[in-house]
Amino acid sequence: MSVQISASDVNKLRQQTGAGMMDCKKALVEANGDFEAAVDYLRKKGAKVAASRQDRDSNEGVIIAKSSADGKTGIVVEVNCETDFVAKNADFVAFADKIADVALANTPASLDALKALTVDGKVISEALIEQTGVIGEKIDVSKYEIVTGEKVVAYIHGNYRLGVLVGLSADAAGAEEAGKDVAMQIAAMNPVSIDKDGVDSKTIERELEIAKEQIRAEGKPEEMVEKIAAGKLNKFYKENTLLNQEFVKDSSKSIAQFLDSVSKGLTVTAFKRIQLGE
DSSP, X not given: OOOOOOHHHHHHHHHHHOOXXXXXXXXXXXXXXXXXXXXXXXXXXXXXXXXXXXXXXXXXXXXXXXXXXXXXEEEXXXXXXXXXXXXXXXXXXXXXXXXXXXXXXXXXSSHHHHHTSEEXXXXXXXXXXXXXXXXXXXXXXXXXXXXXXXXXXXEEETTTTEEEEEEESOOOTTHHHHHHHHHHHHHHHOOSBSSGGGSOHHHHHHHHHHHHHHHHHTTOOHHHHHHHHHHHHHHHXXXXXXXXXXETTEEEEEHHHHHHHHSTTOOEEEEEEEETTO
């Protein structure tokens, strides 16, 4: 005997799962009208879709950056999908925003730890599979970063395409606005570290080697190579380390000088920059 499936049951299942009307009706038929079993059916369907899409690229999506009410903590997450169409969908952005809220409230130690937390009563890893089933695209959280400090400023650039966190050494007068300016600098200039002490030795070796080859190719005598290469390395530091970069809004100052002018001794203690698909 076939079970009669009411329109209200189908609508109720749609409201809870976000799945399409025909999918909900089929789920209720397969589950003989058992609502919980129908939910499980749809989740299993989502899992199958997710499994079949593991080889798909999900390079679209949104970056959400947030800082806590007390300004001491900031998080940034990248939530991915496959198409720009889905990335611009208000429901998808809202889902990503909820994951960011969970990350900020719990400050998990890693991406895996974040996925083990719950959003809307579901474990995030399962909610991602469910969303994959509902939307029909591979949905995932690919990056998660956290910054703590005396003052942490969060910045989202370019319609959720890039997110920056900046940790400052003090919550001084003007620090919020200065932090936003520095975050915009980081978004535009993509520094490799805060200062030259933060540049890893492999990068330094590579830059020196490139510089030496350029100098030799120019025919400079060997005894000058080391000295000129050291000069080129200093130029690299100026262009690629945050505190030494020229301030985009005022090229007469470095970022270090700009921050010091806002509040004596104010500096950057940490930063994170996440760009969509990188």
